[in-house]
Amino acid sequence: MSTPTSRLLQLLSLLQSPRVWPAQALAERLAITPRTVRRDIDHLRELGYRITAVRGPAGGYRLDAGSQLPPMLFDDDQAVALVVALQLATAQGIDDDDAARRALATVRQLLPSRLRHRVDSIEVASLPHRSPAPIAPESLVAVTTSIHRHERLRFTYAGDNDRPARTAEPHHVVMSQGRWYLLAWDLDTDAWRTFRLDRLTPRIPAGPRFTPREVPGGDAAAFVAGLFKGSEGEDRWPCSGSVTLAAPAERVAPFADDGTVADLGDGRCRVTAGSWSWIALATWFGRFDAELSEPAPIALADAFGTLSDRYARTADR
Structure with missing residues (x-):
């Protein structure tokens, strides 16, 4: 059975999600009565949390933003997610490393000792796929404000x-x-x-x-x-085809990107992938340094023929 203090923390954790919670739903989640829920809501209000009662069939309780900052509550998973996000902020192209470090230090001070020691052990880094120019925070705010x-x-x-x-x-x-x-x-x-x-x-x-x-x-x-x-309107490649590779599936799969690999046995596999053109797709299949056979559709086979002629001319030179 939970203590009144732990129950209040659980209730506050639920209310921090951006939704309206009916009293009955809170009671079921906390294994208490709706009357106890109402009493606990009153206790949280006394602690400075602005909790609004929404009337009507879809009514319930909602935690509002307040003019004062009461004690903040993060469960273990939330604390880990927040620390990782702040550590990765500058790796994602936002040009304000100092602000992210200061925010991380502020959050750390708000955590209880148990969680503070846990998040102190988290140290992650990100290698971006590219090297983007940093984005000024004020530019990001201006753009998203216009969207909103x-x-x-x-x-x-x-x-x-x-x-x-x-x-x-x-x-x-x-x-x-x-x-x-x-x-x-x-x-x-x-x-x-x-x-x-x-x-x-x-x-x-x-x-x-x-x-x-x-x-x-x-x-x-x-x-x-x-x-x-190159496919406006849906997330797919305009050219999609498959070949049989004389290579085991376990060797090919780690390098297949968003393609699919089917094990055919005998050290062979069938690879299906897509690209923006048939020539580009044929070139992509060549990356595996293995014999290829049974290309489909015919447009992919034609692309292999075009590349064969082109590479032969290059070799002759």
């Missing part, structure tokens, strides 16, 4: 030279392979475009408000992934 307020974003873009400031309808910020991108409706071309945040400088003031458009497919991350693969 549905305001057109005016900005200059590296490489535009003497071109005047661009204007676009910003919709989402997406991170891919160590770089941050803005997905926006480009008013100059009347089309969806991505802009790298490290090349973008917001201009003040922002433009007028706009009605957000529906991102094709409804998933911004999948849509951007599809754009990078």
Whole structure:
């Protein structure tokens, strides 16, 4: 049976999730009565936590942001996740290493001794896929604020030279392979475009408000992934094919990226993958340094023939 103090901490942990909790749901999670829930809510309010009672069929309790900072509560998993996120902040291209270190030190001071010793043992580093130029925090805030307020974003873009400031309808910020991108409706071309945040400088003031458009497919991350693969609207490669490799599946699988590997036995496997062109896909299959056979579809077989002729001419030279 939990003590009143531990029960209060469990209740507070539940209320910190961004939702409205019905009293009955809290009672079931904590194995207490709804009356005890109401009494515990009153105790938390006395400690300075602003807990609002929402009336109606979908009502319950919600923890609101307050003007004062009561004692903060992190369970073990939350503390670990927060420390890792702060340690990786600068590795993800945000140009404010000092702020991340100060935030980490502040969080550490708020943790109980048991958790403090645990998070002190966490030390992680990240090697980004690329080496992006750092993004100024104020630029990230300006872009995301325009997205939140549905305001057109005016900005200059590296490489535009003497071109005047661009204007676009910003919709989402997406991170891919160590770089941050803005997905926006480009008013100059009347089309969806991505802009790298490290090349973008917001201009003040922002433009007028706009009605957000529906991102094709409804998933911004999948849509951007599809754009990078050359398939607008869905996260797939425009060219997809397969070959049989004279190599064991366990040797091929670690290097197959987003392809799939099927073990055929006898030291052979069937690899299925995609790329933005048939030539690029044929070149990708050649990375495994093994005999290839049974290419499909015919467009992939033709691409191997084109590459064969091209490489033969190069060898003759």
